[in-house]
Amino acid sequence: MTRSPTPYRTLDPAGIRAFLAAQPALATRLGGQPDAWRVREVSDGNLNNVFLIDGPAGGVCFKQSLPHVRVDPDWKMPLDRTAFEAAYLRAVRPHVGNLTTELLHFDPDLFVLVVESLNGHVVLRHGLMQGGDWPKAAAAIGRFVARATFHTSPLALKFEASSALLAPFARNHTLTRITVDLVLTDPYHAHPRNHWLSPELDPIVANLRADPAVRRRVGQMQARFLTCQQALLHGDLHTGSVMVADQDSRVIDGEFALPGPIGFDCGLFVGNLLMHLFATPTPEGRTRALRDITQFWTHFRQDFTTLWTNAVAHSHSGDAYAAPLFRDDPTSLQQVQTQFLDAIEADTIAFAALEIIRRLTGYAHVADFDVIADRTARAARQEAALRLAQDLLAHPEHTSTVAALSARAADRAA
Amino acid sequence: MTRSPTPYRTLDPAGIRAFLAAQPALATRLGGQPDAWRVREVSDGNLNNVFLIDGPAGGVCFKQSLPHVRVDPDWKMPLDRTAFEAAYLRAVRPHVGNLTTELLHFDPDLFVLVVESLNGHVVLRHGLMQGGDWPKAAAAIGRFVARATFHTSPLALKFEASSALLAPFARNHTLTRITVDLVLTDPYHAHPRNHWLSPELDPIVANLRADPAVRRRVGQMQARFLTCQQALLHGDLHTGSVMVADQDSRVIDGEFALPGPIGFDCGLFVGNLLMHLFATPTPEGRTRALRDITQFWTHFRQDFTTLWTNAVAHSHSGDAYAAPLFRDDPTSLQQVQTQFLDAIEADTIAFAALEIIRRLTGYAHVADFDVIADRTARAARQEAALRLAQDLLAHPEHTSTVAALSARAADRAA
Ligand SMILES: Nc1ncnc2c1ncn2[C@@H]1O[C@H](COP(=O)(O)OP(=O)(O)O)[C@@H](O)[C@H]1O
Ligand SMILES: Nc1ncnc2c1ncn2[C@@H]1O[C@H](COP(=O)(O)OP(=O)(O)O)[C@@H](O)[C@H]1O
Numbered sequence A, B: 001m002t003r004s005p006t007p008y009r010t011l012d013p014a015g016i017r018a019f020l021a022a023q024p025a026l027a028t029r030l031g032g033q034p035d036a037w038r039v040r041e042v043s044d045g046n047l048n049n050v051f052l053i054d055g056p057a058g059g060v061c062f063k064q065s066l067p068h069v070r071v072d073p074d075w076k077m078p079l080d081r082t083a084f085e086a087a088y089l090r091a092v093r094p095h096v097g098n099l100t101t102e103l104l105h106f107d108p109d110l111f112v113l114v115v116e117s118l119n120g121h122v123v124l125r126h127g128l129m130q131g132g133d134w135p136k137a138a139a140a141i142g143r144f145v146a147r148a149t150f151h152t153s154p155l156a157l158k159f160e161a162s163s164a165l166l167a168p169f170a171r172n173h174t175l176t177r178i179t180v181d182l183v184l185t186d187p188y189h190a191h192p193r194n195h196w197l198s199p200e201l202d203p204i205v206a207n208l209r210a211d212p213a214v215r216r217r218v219g220q221m222q223a224r225f226l227t228c229q230q231a232l233l234h235g236d237l238h239t240g241s242v243m244v245a246d247q248d249s250r251v252i253d254g255e256f257a258l259p260g261p262i263g264f265d266c267g268l269f270v271g272n273l274l275m276h277l278f279a280t281p282t283p284e285g286r287t288r289a290l291r292d293i294t295q296f297w298t299h300f301r302q303d304f305t306t307l308w309t310n311a312v313a314h315s316h317s318g319d320a321y322a323a324p325l326f327r328d329d330p331t332s333l334q335q336v337q338t339q340f341l342d343a344i345e346a347d348t349i350a351f352a353a354l355e356i357i358r359r360l361t362g363y364a365h366v367a368d369f370d371v372i373a374d375r376t377a378r379a380a381r382q383e384a385a386l387r388l389a390q391d392l393l394a395h396p397e398h399t400s401t402v403a404a405l406s407a408r409a410a411d412r413a414a
Helices: A013-021 A024-030 A081-099 A124-129 A137-150 A159-171 A173-183 A202-210 A212-227 A262-279 A283-313 A330-361 A375-394 A402-413 B013-021 B024-030 B081-099 B124-129 B137-150 B159-171 B173-183 B202-210 B212-227 B262-279 B283-313 B330-361 B375-394 B402-413
Strands: A038-041 A048-054 A059-065 A072-076 A103-107 A112-116 A231-233 A242-245 A248-251 A258-260 B038-041 B048-054 B059-065 B072-076 B103-107 B112-116 B231-233 B242-245 B248-251 B258-260
Touching (some): A137 A242, A159 B173, A173 A212, A202 A212, A202 A330, A212 A330, A330 B212, B013 B048, B059 B081, B081 B103, B081 B112, B081 B248, B137 B248, B212 B330, B262 B330
Antiparallel strands (some): A103 A112, B242 B248
């Protein structure tokens, strides 16, 4: 295969049209003449240009990296993030099917990623903020994480295969640096990028930073994030990385993909559901948020365990907890599974707390609390969320299960 | 730099002489005329050809990978292992200085590694078997592990640097496969490569394999070995990988280098000292073995902690337990250090047990017990070592420190 080395340039709608027209498979998928295609910009993330293109026969979603952060052109950034997103889709799509989008095309010169367009879907965060309800979505995301992580771990793979699969993602330095700084470090010391509802939250922020038990747990989670390479992670699994329709839930935006602890993906999702819980003004909304946390965790844990049990039973398992040791001893298998998943549960709770803290006191905030018009009320809800997060970090022994976490969150958010 | 692509061939003494003569720096180091150089084969490991070459001015050690296991020509093996050994020396030598050898030359076509020749040194295992005593050696190895691991971890490095440093070693598949199979898996199920003093040890081997608590712990350590990438490891740090002289101790043979849990390096060394303890026939020998275990662990733990404390104090620390969180809170720093090193201690004990079991019941045995001429006595000592190892794995809660381990081992070896 020869490739003409097109120099990078940011494509405008006309350029996008020409780009798609030049790819027979994409042109066929859209159908009709390029002039008839509708090109709509939908960029709402921080980093990339995203367009939806509709033709008479179908639609595609076009995503292109920019040489800078989309919302801050002074913050320069390498272009390779869509390459990581393409690689993530290649790695997990065979295992998760329609729980993510199909990769239709990747152009390594223009850093253009084309995936199927989701029709009639909304971003879960926005949907929840508008009071929408998708009773099956959280369970679907639990299944997604279970499959995407199990199948990329040495529980499922010979170590040569898991190591080769994970290696390229360990080079996702640009976006991992964002996580290390913005999620795991900056919120815990004075940094110019931090901001919060001030002066209302000044006391709780000061309190959090002054709490040595919080800092100890944060340090520990930094080490866990950087050294515990259990599986391939999505790396940015908040409610803005999930799109939902009536009977369909999809994970998008895998550009932060990296090898890491499975509880990081779980924790980001749970943390964002918790923030929705604290932000949502109605008791029904809160009941649904709690249901979603339970559904997500239950399905993740159950699916992960089932995949593992089946792999061992069929001797398809990998080099960690190798099948010859457990094939004939289901009781021991169950015990090590419980232990392994309990450790993921503890990580999940800690990373959920870190996510809440960084989204309320760090650089990149979430919109969920915008539904509370009154500033004092908004600050009060945020403070309640931060207090819970502080306690989760300072006293992990008080809240050792996601069920216990839900119960405590329900109390505090009531 | 241009490189003539020499096809690989195994060099004989004449070839070695010519090879060294063609490298001005090496020829100068040896001095005089190539004809005057003495070439002696010293291969005693399982894998490679090793020669010592002495000239009028000095000596070098020449090591070349073979396309098969040296002691088993039917077991084919890629040549890249000396490349990993060269890379390991490059990575750690700046931090450990004369606790390892200087890398003088590496030829990537012939897979030839040339390092300084150690003069008047003996392999620690052989020295100990002959009743020798090197009171400072174990402490030196503890310092070696502390430095080699701390400086290659994200405790010391920004994650971009630690990740780039570790990445090439994650491709050391051939030798890691040996560890995964021979150390972590095969001894725990029926495998044709396993062997032991039979029938004497048949009952304890059967007992070990039938113990579900052992298998659960082994499974957990498999996962830890494959997913916990704390630092760059030597990967094969037994007493045959250490050479000692009166006032000098060196670690050699880093071809198994890989990213992994620091307790793996510690555990292999402690496990081999424990085997020496069980094998040595005299009370003085046992006293010295126990002293060595204590010295190794104390120095490792102390040096690792000091390096870490200094890094944080000077804000040279990495992204795990980042300096901004701990710089002004020495009490918290001490607490996370204790927690981190306690976890390494637990790993050390478990990996020591795995090493004992694989060296007495797996494929590659150790010579230590050969000093016991009487077969029944030899079997009894091995059984005692295996019983301790079984207990360490089945009941980690009984032996949570290396000090406790030494005490129990002293009892059982007496
Ligand atoms: N496959 C898709 N189909 C329809 N809309 C999509 C699709 N992918 C993304 N979007 C829309 O584009 C927005 C930005 O995409 P995203 O991948 O999150 O970009 P960024 O990496 O910049 O955050 C999403 O919030 C969503 O509204
Ligand atoms: N730098 C050295 N100086 C002197 N002797 C050495 C040196 N390196 C290795 N040896 C000798 O060669 C033997 C084999 O070397 P080693 O690196 O352990 O090979 P292998 O990888 O085959 O196990 C050692 O046991 C030791 O006796």
